[in-house]
Amino acid sequence: MNFPQRTSWCGEVRPSHVGQEITLNGWAHRVRDLGGLLFVDLRDRTGLVQLMIDPETLGKPDLRTESSLSVTGRVERRDPQNVNSKLPTGEVEVTVTGLTVLNECAVLPFPVSDEDQMIKVNEELRVKYRYLDIRRPSMYKKIAIRAAAVRKLRAYLDDRGFVEVETPLFTKSTPEGARDYLVPYRLEPGHFYALPQSPQQYKQLLMVAGVERYYQIAKCFRDEAQRADRQPEFTQLDLEMSYVSQEDVLTLIEGLTLSVFNELIQEFGLEKDPVEAFQRITYDESMRLYGNDKPDLRFGLEIFDVSDSVKDSGFGVFKSTVESGGCVRGVRFPGGAKLSRKEVTELEDFCKGFGAKGMASLYVEDTEHEGSHPLGDGRFVRGAMSKFLSAEEINALITAGDAVVGDLLCFVADKWPVTCEALSRLRLLIGDRCGLRDRRKFKFAFVLDFPLVEWNEDEQRWDPTHHPFTSPKVDDLVYLDTDPARIRADCYDVVCNGVEWASGSIRIHRPDVQARIFKLIGVTDEEQQSRFGHILEAFTYGAPPHGGIAPGIDRMIMFLTDDENIREVIAFPKLGGGYDPMMDAPSDISKQQWEEMGLQVRPPAK
């Protein structure tokens, strides 16, 4: 089709162009009929510019929003009272002298140009019509940020001698703790490829191959329960290095993060403070202070342990919990003493929702209320536990919680893991309520010294905390046969604002050690050969010491765009259950394909 092609971009027309004739191509973003004149905001990917159409000269075109147009016109300066200071092109408009409707737009499923209305549009509809959804400047911006992020990540690594290598998508299972997606193999019915949960084995094999510094913008596939920050297919910046220590990998990833995030914040004018040097915390310390291994370090309010102070107290729940090997831990709610009884009950229910049997609270006040106990220094405490505890015990709780008048101390008495889960959640809730989770701030941290394995009660076996290729700390290998829970790994996570962003480790590079770890996690000799024989063999050929890490690209964009739903930063995401309403996938296959694949569906068991 022949049509007048653009000489300018919509978003770039400026007063310096006044008097020039230009041609623009784009979509009719908004059409306003002001009786005599027609005003159209024309949009392309750079922005909007206002067109003015005089029906006296052009006739009255029937213009629907989102129709595709080619427009020629003269750039004019707007009258001062009509200047739109919100638009970069707001000082000018284009008086149209020629207009071609290249393709008319049908009735839209949602109002593409109205951001306020779009917030209310059902997500399934947006994903079904993603090609319209992405026309919105706010969505396009995320795609542009993502593209720039990937470009900068590549540049950073290219400059440091890394090479990008593509690894296969049709492969053999690489366990990362999820179920595999399988692809049936036509030539041998009953045989399947697995889509990679990560390129973990290939990148290690590339180290055996002498590549030394590898990266890839890698698609990973994991069939696991979906959450707001998970998709069945997602993207990692996967990297691996040879002849390195843990410190080398950490230095690289910290430098890369600071450089790329800070450049993106500047380039896109994002409302974020610059990223600063990473904090460091061990896994044990993180569990102790924050109750989880992905602490939000934008605020304090650390969890504190008062088991020792209450183990002989008259408060039965505390006493019996400590006696039976549990613990009593708490978290402070600044200003929480003003909460109503009902609001505190809601906090208690919240903790119960995460497995706690209850939550005990202590109000610290300087005025007497019904049920208050004076501490003798002008302060009073309230709460079910207060009448069972001595003044000394109460003072110990207040000191441990660093509480001041007006605070509420919240306690959970239970087994250690239960207190971790409930109090880590409660701490975040309190952080939200007190406005302490500042959206402008990024608090990155390395979490170090993870345990190598964790006990799987259901399956009665040791599971790798990370994946089976993670190296144990050499000094801890002595516990391999006696006390595997004590083995720490050369393993590290990067967390940001309470979210895990990257995981990595120094790897096992010796076949004997790898075989011992497989054995520990219940992979039989036979399975070792059938599932991992290739990598065990590769390690016999002078495999170098190596390690790496893999930050999530989708999550990186979520951090930058403040999105809490991963689907917002993926051009064509899957909905719950992995469904793609736009392509209607997954879908049935033809009879012939069933036969070619040698597949049939077993009728459901009765």
Ligand code: ASP
């Ligand atoms: N393959 C790991 C993962 O996907 C990352 C790594 O260990 O480098 O979490």
